[in-house]
Amino acid sequence: MVLGTYKQVVTARSTDKQIQKIAQDGGIASALLCFALDEKIIDGAVVAGPSEVMWKPEPTVALTSDEILAAAGTKYTFSPNVWMLKQAVRQYGLEKVGTVAIPCQTMGIRKMQSYPFGVRFLADKIALLVGIFCMENFPYESLRTFISEKAGVDFDLVEKMDIGKGKFWIHTQDQVLTIPLKETHGYEQNGCKVCLDYVSELSDIATGSVGSPDGWSSVFVRTDGGDTIFKQALEAGAIEAKAINEGKFGLEMLTKLSTQKKEKAMKVIDERKAMGLPVPFKASSEKEGDPLANV
Numbered sequence: 001m002v003l004g005t006y007k008q009v010v011t012a013r014s015t016d017k018q019i020q021k022i023a024q025d026g027g028i029a030s031a032l033l034c035f036a037l038d039e040k041i042i043d044g045a046v047v048a049g050p051s052e053v054m055w056k057p058e059p060t061v062a063l064t065s066d067e068i069l070a071a072a073g074t075k076y077t078f079s080p081n082v083w084m085l086k087q088a089v090r091q092y093g094l095e096k097v098g099t100v101a102i103p104c105q106t107m108g109i110r111k112m113q114s115y116p117f118g119v120r121f122l123a124d125k126i127a128l129l130v131g132i133f134c135m136e137n138f139p140y141e142s143l144r145t146f147i148s149e150k151a152g153v154d155f156d157l158v159e160k161m162d163i164g165k166g167k168f169w170i171h172t173q174d175q176v177l178t179i180p181l182k183e184t185h186g187y188e189q190n191g192c193k194v195c196l197d198y199v200s201e202l203s204d205i206a207t208g209s210v211g212s213p214d215g216w217s218s219v220f221v222r223t224d225g226g227d228t229i230f231k232q233a234l235e236a237g238a239i240e241a242k243a244i245n246e247g248k249f250g251l252e253m254l255t256k257l258s259t260q261k262k263e264k265a266m267k268v269i270d271e272r273k274a275m276g277l278p279v280p281f282k283a284s285s286e287k288e289g290d291p292l293a294n295v
């Protein structure tokens with residue numbers, strides 16, 4: 001179960017040419033939120049919108065498709081979207097909220113729904129949780145530093161960033177630069193070292209680039225609600241899907257990366273436990289003999 005539970009897994013993309021152009025991968029996150037908004041399945045969405053500071057996302061309540069699309073593309077630093085959910089309901093009066101969340105945020109939202117201390121009014125208003133895959137994340141200053149120092153490029157000229165094939169890719173208007181991922185180690189957020197979820201296992205629909213060709217996304221349809229929305233979006237022609245590659249770059253690669261992430265994090269968790277430090281999960285490889293037994 002290293003990829004969580006799911007009803008189906010496919011390779012998919014938005015059919016909208018504008019979304020294809022601005023999206024990080026297949027534009028599944030933007031396409032599903034826009035579709036859900038058009039169909040009134042949600043009445044707004046919390047997304048990682050732009051801010052005045054280059055590449056520093058700001059959690060934003062998007063009430064229109066244009067506002068959803070303004071948030072397209074991956075920003076490799078924190079966007080505390082969960083914090084904005086309360087305001088989406090309290091200040092914006094939303095009854096059916098959509099959101100995009102990396103795995104730790106997905107866990108936070110599900111925990112909040114299961115133990116709604118102080119947020120009971122919010123728990124049943126999450127209508128669509130699109131999870132995105134995440135191997136690691138960077139504090140803003142870390143990101144800025146390693147991009148300008150290791151790639152020797154002016155951070156303000158960066159137009160797109162991506163992680164893939166063992167490298168951190170940086171696109172400017174006229175060049176594409178890469179930094180080997182082993183050189184970005186040390187710059188990541190400390191908390192990511194104990195993170196056991198790669199593919200947003202608790203989301204309604206999870207999506208990411210690994211496992212699919214460029215311009216397409218790998219998609220896990222997980223919950224009944226997610227399944228209904230995904231099918232409706234397919235039928236309406238908002239998205240298109242095909243079988244995921246079963247070979248080296250399909251599920252096999254996702255399984256490998258997810259297993260590696262869990263095993264590495266479990267080691268750190270056990271080390272921290274041995275030192276008497278608090279850890280975020282009860283799971284222990286010592287007890288079970290199997291590092292993934294409780295994951």
Ligand SMILES: Cc1cc2nc3c(=O)[nH]c(=O)nc-3n(C[C@H](O)[C@H](O)[C@H](O)COP(=O)(O)OP(=O)(O)OC[C@H]3O[C@@H](n4cnc5c(N)ncnc54)[C@H](O)[C@@H]3O)c2cc1C
Pocket residue numbers: 022023024025026027028029030031046047048049057071072073074075076077078079081100101102132133134135136137138163207208209210217
């Ligand atoms: C920190 C980070 C690490 C990632 N690591 C991997 C990985 O290892 N493997 C992999 O396959 N995919 C990874 N992804 C996911 C991938 O980069 C794309 O976000 C995903 O495939 C969705 O692409 P899309 O074309 O469907 O989304 P788009 O249609 O381009 O929309 C992107 C959506 O993501 C949201 N978003 C952007 N940045 C953030 C952020 N920092 N926090 C929360 N939400 C955000 C925006 O609100 C937007 O709605 C990572 C994403 C992040 C943010």
Ligand code: SF4
Pocket residue numbers: 102103104105134135136137189191192193195196197
């Ligand atoms: S690795 Fe885990 S803790 Fe770090 S940002 Fe990604 S989901 Fe969150």
